[in-house]
Amino acid sequence: MLNIVLHEPEIPANTGNIGRTCVAANARLHLIEPLGFRLNEKNLKRAGMDYWKDLDVTTYIDFNDFMEKNPGAKIYMATTKAHKVYTDVQYEPDCYIMFGKESAGIPEEILVNHEEDCIRIPMLGDIRSLNLGNSVAIVLYEALRQNNFPGMNLEGHLHHLHWNV
Template identity: 80%
Template sequence: MAKLNIVLYEPEIPSNTGNIGRTCVATGTRLHLIEPLGFRLNEKAIKRAGMDYWSDLDVTTYVNYEEFLEKNPGAKIYMATTKSRQTYTEVSYEPDCYIMFGKESAGIPEEILVNHPDTCVRIPMIGETRSLNLSNSVAIVLYEALRQNNFDHMKLEGDLHRLHWD
């Protein structure tokens, strides 16, 4: 069964992290938070954005990037960055891979990116747009990884009932 992982490197905006947490719950994805965080995890803004799903979230917090690497040895990590030469659709996401996103104001530090050039991915944009909103970016890349893994363990059909007019 696919068990993808989203990693947020020093996230700054609580509502983004709350939205991402909700997306992780809806997709059965683990969330990893690398400190320092720009907020406290008990802030109302996180709970408001994550709604009542936050208690169902599989989330782990790390003191720094080094602790994250130490506790996840051998992890295949894709890094979302505007500096990548390949798009997020040009790689094959393994069922247990990690997809990392940087903080809203600065992204993933270049000293980390240079060690992972083959697993850096970008979302195409027009012109000099700096970046998309963090929670939107996570949803875009995560759902591509889920699609590539055939939406393993996810509900694929809805239950639409037609209205009948007499």
Template identity: 75%
Template sequence: MLNIVLLEPEIPANTGNIGRTCVATGTRLHLIEPLGFRLNEKSIKRAGMDYWADLDVTTYINLEDFMEKNNHPKCYMATTKAEQNYAQVAYDEDAYIMFGKESAGIPENILVQNKERCIRIPMEGDIRSLNLGNSVAIILYEALRQQDFAGLNEVGHLHENKW
């Protein structure tokens, strides 16, 4: 099972959308405090819709708590400062992929210590970053693609004569 890690997320709607994506993909969500919102806010539940109750989510008091409780996992770290892009790495089936808070990303001292696991989404020019929910979806679906979308429904069904 893949793992998405949000380090100090600030915007409840982003976290709600990411939670919904995690439910749709069978991915665990890890939230590292401080959070910029309360988990019972309407905006999280609205963005996550009725899927929030099905979400495998764990909250941690800080980064050290997360590291300890998950046996010090090696995390890929999404950042605009990375030298390699997200499609240049091979994701294990239980990979952890970390994203920083919307206003500042993952602190640079953490990135420097984990430079070989830093990944980026290519962008044009001076664009600072993509929306956090979009970034999670892009990288998560690459990891899932590498695993042949194991366990996910890949084929939809059109219903003739519905019009």
């Protein structure tokens, strides 16, 4: 099972949307405090819709608490400062993919100790970053694709309706 880690997320709607994506992708969500909202906040639940109750979510006091409780975890860190593109790495089925807070990303003091595991999403020119929810979805679904979408529905079905043209 893949793991998404949000380091100090600030916007409840983003975290709610990411929670919904994690439920759809059968991924765990890890939240590193401080959070910019309360977990029971109405906006968080609204963005996560009725999926929040199905989410496997864990919170941590800080990054050190996260590292202590997940020893030996393979962590990829999404940052605009990375040398590698997110498609350049092979994601293990149980790896952790970490994203920083909306206003500042992952702190550089964390990144420098994990430089080889930093990944980036390519963007044009002076664009600072993508929306956090979009960034999570892009990288998470690449990791799922590389692992053959384990346990996921790979096929849909059209209802054979007769259309009047």
